Amino acid sequence: MADAQDDAAHLMDDIDPRLLDLLRTRINTFIKWDLVRFFHANPHTADTAENLARYTGRDVRVVEPELRQLAQAGVLEVETLADLRVYTLTADNNTVALLDSFMRACDDRQFRIKAIYHVIRSLRRERERP
């Protein structure tokens, strides 16, 4: 049983190690995945959590912490303008290139299945954390 699980995990790990790391450490929720997709498709976006929540059809209370984590992880940048916190895509070329290859990889169904597996695992780990 444990062996079978190990096998599955092994199979699921069979993706570009940089993307695997991205999924384990930075795009580790579906909301982040969604936000990254939005910023990747609309790379010159500069807006508040409230508006980004509207654009992605979600509640700001859910989106805001995810945006903050993406900014901490260097995927987004956050800037305070007057009383507004404005999020933009990172200007770092390496990170943008990495997100690029992630979004391109997502065109492949096999990759998506593996990516979804890793996000679910991250979410579970998060939930089980004491």
Added chain:
Amino acid sequence: MITPRVPTGIAGLDEMLAGGFLPGTANLVEGAPGTGKSTLAMQFIEHGITAHGEPGIILTFEEFPEHLIRDAANFGWDFAAHQAAGRLRVIQTSPEVTLADVRRTSGRLETLIEQIGARRVVVDSLSHFERLAADPVELRLLGFELINALKRMGLTAVLTRENPALLGETSEGDDDLAYVVDSYLLLRYVEIESAVHKALLVLKQRGSGHATDIRQYAITARGLEVRSRFAGTHGIMSGTPVMTHTEAFAAAFLTPGKK
């Protein structure tokens, strides 16, 4: 001396504007949903880039850039290539962020203008500012502030605004922004003999002459096309009394509330 102009690339419209907009001005394009405000604005940007080597910026408050770029491609305008070549930026943002940004020195927009050498800008649409202030006076001040910031940055601006009136009647009241802008274009649906046509009028152009008649236009696979004066060929060709058309347009534009 001939005043330099900023042509829109829409042949009939440039003729109506005596060559185009004046450089560094704010130009309001108002109309009902679907009349082609965004198309006109995108065409202005496309023409600047391809015909005049003038990079452009589009601030979109409603349509996502990915969709706007797809819409542009529908007219044969390759905005993705313009962006890749650093001649265009389509920016998704909101009125509050834009205002906060232009209020500081060397904000994002100002830096970007420097970077790509932008000469033209589109704001689509000003109607979203209504979210920021309920008071019409305050709203006008916000619009005024944005317009002045864009002028300070040396840009020629096209600003769109929705007008909920579909046919005929113009909405009454707080049309303060019309005083602030340098030119004011009105796009309208006009009903003639139970068919809907589109018509365009230049209501004002500060510091320049402009056509005062109403023209018919169409949205084609290449964007807006302004046709000849409506009272001309059409009436004759169709055998319909010319006055019917002229009256219909006059009613649509000139006598608010009546149809």
